[in-house]
Amino acid sequence: MTDPTTTRRRLLEGAGVGGGTLLAGCTDQLNLGSGDGSGADAAQTDGDGANVDGVGAIATVDQEALQRERLRIREELQNGNISREEAQEQATDLQEEFISDAVSALAETAKATDGVDVADEYATLGAVVLTGEAAPIIGLLDSAAVRALVSRSDVEEQAETATPTESA
Structure with missing residues (x-):
């Protein structure tokens, strides 16, 4: 099984520059999208440029609460109340729960x-795909x-x- 944190981290690393550029409206300069510089497959519009065919949104995980729970598990392990396994x-279940909740x-x-729809949810990645109006x-x-x-x-x-x- 792939570690959800590693997968999510790779997604953020890989999408950092591309996602930031997409948001800045610079896809034409990087020839992203259709390959012809138009960015045609990056977003579909309804004629006035207001609708987005889909963008990934990365969920915010409560890292402080997750760390507190990890410390609790570590203490249980050190006190001999639970085994390493x-x-x-x-810890894995906890991480998956926090990501899923996020x-x-x-x-x-x-x-x-208003104007935003959730097209898909990817709990293992900590992401959703949003469609709708850009603003x-x-x-x-x-x-x-x-x-x-992203x-x-x-x-x-x-x-x-x-x-x-598996299907997403």
């Missing part, structure tokens, strides 16, 4: 935002639930790499 299993919070925030999607960056916006293709590629035999 139990500690590893609890994705749920992000999805709820997005669904509550409200970008406005979600002000939400504590959103850590970053390209949809980066999220989907990571999902395929992380779970090649």
Whole structure:
């Protein structure tokens, strides 16, 4: 099983420059999208340039709470209350739970935002794919639930790499 933190970290690393460039509107300069410099497959518009075909949103995980829980597990291990295997299993379950909760919070925030729809959720990556109007999607960056916006293709590629035999 692929470690969700490693997969999520790779997604953020790989999408950092591309996602930032996409948000800055510089895809034409980098020939991203259709390959012809138009950026045609990066976003579909409804004629006025307002709708986005999809963008990945990375959920914000409460790292402080996660660290507190990890320390609790470590203390249980050191006190001899649990075995190393139990500690590893609890730590993995805990991490998956925190990421899943963060994705749920992000999805709820997005669904509550007018003009934004959640196309897909990727709990193992800590990401969702959003569609809808560009301005409200970008406005979600002000939400504590959103850590970053990245390209949809980066999220989907990571999902395929992380779970090649499962559907997202």
